[in-house]
Amino acid sequence: MKNLYYIVLALVFAVGVAACGGGASVKDAPVDEQSTSSAETGTADSGSATGESISEESTQMVAMAGERPTVMRVHFEFDSSAIDSESQALIEAHAAYLADNPDVLLGLEGHADERGTREYNLALGERRGQAVRRILRLLGIDGQRLTATSYGEENPIATEHNESAWRLNRRVEFMY
Amino acid sequence: MFKHLIYYLLITSVGAWSTSVHAVLTIEITQGTDVGIPVAIVPFSVEGQVKPVHDVAAIVAADLARSGRFSLIPKQDFLSTPHRNSEVIFKDWRIAKAEALVIGTVRQRSANQFEVTFRLYDVFREHQLAGIRYSVSSDKLRAVAHQIGDVIHEKLTGERGAFNTRIAYVTKEDGPTGITYKLQVADSDGYNAATILKSRESILSPAWSPDGTKIAYVAFEQRQSKVFIQGVTDESRELIAGFPGINGAPAWSPEGRRLALTLSKDGNPEIYVLDLDTKRLQRLTKNRVIDTEPAWSPDGRDIIFTSDRAGKPQIYRMKVGGRRIERVTFEGDSNARASYSADGEMITLVTSFQGKYHIGVLRLKDKVLQVLSDTSLDESPSFAPNGRMILYATAVRGRGVLASVSSDGRVRQLYKLEEGDVREPAWSPYNRELALKE
Numbered sequence: 106m107k108n109l110y111y112i113v114l115a116l117v118f119a120v121g122v123a124a125c126g127g128g129a130s131v132k133d134a135p136v137d138e139q140s141t142s143s144a145e146t147g148t149a150d151s152g153s154a155t156g157e158s159i160s161e162e163s164t165q166m167v168a169m170a171g172e173r174p175t176v177m178r179v180h181f182e183f184d185s186s187a188i189d190s191e192s193q194a195l196i197e198a199h200a201a202y203l204a205d206n207p208d209v210l211l212g213l214e215g216h217a218d219e220r221g222t223r224e225y226n227l228a229l230g231e232r233r234g235q236a237v238r239r240i241l242r243l244l245g246i247d248g249q250r251l252t253a254t255s256y257g258e259e260n261p262i263a264t265e266h267n268e269s270a271w272r273l274n275r276r277v278e279f280m281y
Numbered sequence: 282m283f284k285h286l287i288y289y290l291l292i293t294s295v296g297a298w299s300t301s302v303h304a305v306l307t308i309e310i311t312q313g314t315d316v317g318i319p320v321a322i323v324p325f326s327v328e329g330q331v332k333p334v335h336d337v338a339a340i341v342a343a344d345l346a347r348s349g350r351f352s353l354i355p356k357q358d359f360l361s362t363p364h365r366n367s368e369v370i371f372k373d374w375r376i377a378k379a380e381a382l383v384i385g386t387v388r389q390r391s392a393n394q395f396e397v398t399f400r401l402y403d404v405f406r407e408h409q410l411a412g413i414r415y416s417v418s419s420d421k422l423r424a425v426a427h428q429i430g431d432v433i434h435e436k437l438t439g440e441r442g443a444f445n446t447r448i449a450y451v452t453k454e455d456g457p458t459g460i461t462y463k464l465q466v467a468d469s470d471g472y473n474a475a476t477i478l479k480s481r482e483s484i485l486s487p488a489w490s491p492d493g494t495k496i497a498y499v500a501f502e503q504r505q506s507k508v509f510i511q512g513v514t515d516e517s518r519e520l521i522a523g524f525p526g527i528n529g530a531p532a533w534s535p536e537g538r539r540l541a542l543t544l545s546k547d548g549n550p551e552i553y554v555l556d557l558d559t560k561r562l563q564r565l566t567k568n569r570v571i572d573t574e575p576a577w578s579p580d581g582r583d584i585i586f587t588s589d590r591a592g593k594p595q596i597y598r599m600k601v602g603g604r605r606i607e608r609v610t611f612e613g614d615s616n617a618r619a620s621y622s623a624d625g626e627m628i629t630l631v632t633s634f635q636g637k638y639h640i641g642v643l644r645l646k647d648k649v650l651q652v653l654s655d656t657s658l659d660e661s662p663s664f665a666p667n668g669r670m671i672l673y674a675t676a677v678r679g680r681g682v683l684a685s686v687s688s689d690g691r692v693r694q695l696y697k698l699e700e701g702d703v704r705e706p707a708w709s710p711y712n713r714e715l716a717l718k719e
Contacts, residue, residue: 184593214504220638222618222631222660223485223705224530224543225587225594227499227506228550228571231527235549254505255527259483266658266679280504 173206173281174198179237181275184221184229186236196237199279200244211246212280213237215255218271223257230255237277306450306471306683306703312693313349318437320345321354321379325399326364329389333422337387337397340426343470344444345433349692354379366400366409374404381410381437385429393418397425401433410436423472424712443665444469447513447709448672449487449496450683454701464498466513466709471696477511478518486661488531489709496707497521497531497540508542510557521555532575532584532620541565541575541584552586554601565603576620576628577601585609585628587617596630596643610643612650618661619643622668627688629662629671640673642688653686663708664688672696674704 179192188196203209215230234253242248263270322345325338345351360373363384374382385399394416401411411432415425427444434442446469454461462484467474478484482501489496490510497510508522508531522528526545533540540555544562552565552575565584566572571594574587585598591608593615599606610616610630619630625645632641632650637657643650653671662673665685670692672685677695681702685694696703 212504219658220636221594221615221633222574222587224499224574225571225589225617227485227527227529228543228545228573231545231550232571253526256483256501256504257485257506259485259501266676 173202174279177279178276180272181233181277183218183271183275186229186232188236188240192237193240196240197244200241200246203241203246203250204244209281210250210252211241213251213253214278214280215253216260216274216276216278217258218274219258219261219266220271221258223259227255227257227259230257233275233277305474306467306696306698308347308471308694308696310347310349310693311684311695312691317350317352318381319354319379320351320381320383320433320437321359321374321377321404322383323359323362323364323385324356325385325387325397327387329387329395331389331392333387333389333395333419335419335422335426337399337422337426337429338383338385340423340470341383341399341430341433344427344430344442347470347694348434348442348444349687349694350434350438366412369402371402371404371407374402379404381433383429383433387422390416395419395422397422397429399429401436423468427469427712428714440669441667443667443670443708443711445712445714446666447493447712448683449489449707449709450703451484451487451705452698452701452703453483453681464496464511466496469708477513485705486530487705487707488533489707490533491535491537491710493710493712497533499529499531508540510540521557526550530574532577534577535579535581541577543573543575552584554584563603565599565601566606574618578621579623579625585619585621587619596628609645609648610650611648613641616641620663622664622688623666624668627664627668629664629673629688631660631662640671640686642671651690653688653690654684656684659684661705661707663706665708666711670708672706672708674706 176195179195203211213234215234217226217229231253234255238251238253241251261274263273322338322342342353346353354377358377360376361370363369364386382402382404383399388396390396396414396416398414400409402409417425430444431442447466448469449466452463452465462480463476464478464484464487465474465476480500485499487496487498495510495512499506499508506527506529507520508528509518510521511518522542522544524544524546527550528544530543531540538557540557542553542555543550544553549569550571550573552572554563554565570588570590572586572588575584577584582601583598584601585596587594588597594617595608596610596616596619597606598609613632613634615633617631619628621628628643630641631638632652638659639652640654640659640662641650641652656675659673659675662671664671670685670687672683675682675684681704683696683703683706
């Protein structure tokens with residue numbers, strides 16, 4: 106069972122490294138097992154677009170087998186609960202951590218941007234949390250350990266009224 | 282001692298009935314009709330030792346002006362100031378170009394009791410349209426004024442006004458100690474604002490019981506949405522739904538004994554009806570999509586709701602038992618949060634075109650949709666009990682404000698707080714009529 110995880114991890118890692126492209130970030134990603142702060146520095150240094158830096162971070166999370174990933178959210182498209190490949194990699198890293206720590210519980214808190222009605226967004230946030238939960242269950246995590254809740258559009262992390270704020274606010278937070 | 286203090290804090294933070302000076306909504310007309318009915322309102326005479334704390338005629342005048350359907354004759358054009366029937370000289374009012382005249386008196390009967398008399402005249406026909414006497418305590422003087430405004434509105438336009446009503450709304454203030462949300466109720470003109478719930482977490486979807494004594498709402502507690510019912514003037518508060526998953530979108534049945542709501546306890550958001558007496562839950566929808574935002578038809582037979590079963594959110598209608606589901610909206614990219622007018626002929630909703638969210642009114646008989654707002658983040662519309670105005674939430678320069686628009690789109694008002702955001706408005710049913718003598 107655990108072997109399967111390491112195979113998945115290895116595959117995800119390989120994809121992640123390939124996606125990174127730049128030699129510099131590949132260099133410090135896999136070897137750095139010491140602290141999360143240097144991992145964050147590496148991300149900041151890379152100066153890449155948001156999407157890429159998420160995949161890079163998740164790659165680094167995966168590299169630190171046994172430790173809790175430091176990236177605690179995944180993002181979504183408008184009115185969608187579809188999980189893209191970058192989010193998938195991060196969810197797998199969390200799955201690995203949960204598999205290694207069977208006593209740990211995880212809350213999945215779904216959020217929406219301010220567009221659309223509040224009650225619909227409450228439902229949409231839950232659908233996003235459920236989407237992440239479903240993948241974690243497919244990866245073998247007991248559903249009893251995973252609770253999906255929703256805040257709808259009530260707790261934005263960016264309060265501006267524009268596309269970049271909306272992109273940040275459409276998310277599921279991992280609440281350990 | 283300390284224990285008592287904590288107890289006191291808990292009481293004050295949940296259900297405290299307090300009036301706040303800062304939280305007064307100011308209302309401005311942003312668009313009126315081209316030609317309002319010209320009305321002269323003569324300041325009422327005041328008789329007695331104690332001056333009443335409220336100027337009844339001024340409140341009536343403000344109500345009529347705010348409705349956008351009347352133009353008030355300026356006082357400097359008055360040639361006489363009658364208070365009694367015998368003092369009215371109709372010629373004076375024709376010269377002042379008034380079509381209607383309002384006069385009245387406020388007389389102190391005892392320490393705290395006042396008698397308010399008003400008369401409304403048709404200036405051209407030289408004929409009294411209404412004459413009513415009220416006997417009330419001083420704390421009801423504003424209510425009397427709003428009731429007089431409703432009578433004048435009805436006699437002159439053929440439709441009852443919606444002045445003797447209240448509004449509920451949620452305020453959000455970002456203070457030094459964090460964000461505070463308040464569920465407030467106020468008179469329709471923004472006065473007498475009172476906080477009935479204060480929370481660190483968001484409050485949404487207030488819904489008035491049909492008798493106007495209670496409000497159902499959604500509040501977050503322990504990181505979860507829950508549905509509560511709370512008395513408007515007392516501190517009673519009851520948890521109605523706190524199931525796993527989301528608990529939201531409460532809607533009272535017309536007779537006030539049932540609550541439709543959205544629960545996801547069985548896997549995903551579905552619409553249920555809760556019998557408030559027996560607490561029995563009946564599930565109305567069953568599928569893998571989002572079904573939410575139920576609202577009852579005034580005859581209690583149908584429930585309209587939002588569903589994304591066709592991909593995007595649209596409005597559907599079903600029988601209260603859950604049968605005969607039919608799609609109601611087809612225009613726009615999406616439609617949501619619909620509710621009925623009191624006559625059941627229209628629904629107001631949030632309609633989206635090209636990523637912008639506007640308030641619309643859909644006439645049910647021919648499905649004609651009229652878009653009433655041109656701002657882009659409009660939400661939470663509700664009809665006034667007379668069906669003539671719609672109150673909704675919008676944003677002005679990034680701040681949450683309330684707005685109202687007449688259902689024909691001709692009259693518009695803006696409701697603003699001095700500080701903070703205001704959102705999630707709900708217009709109350711009519712307040713109970715005060716005792717009157719014709």
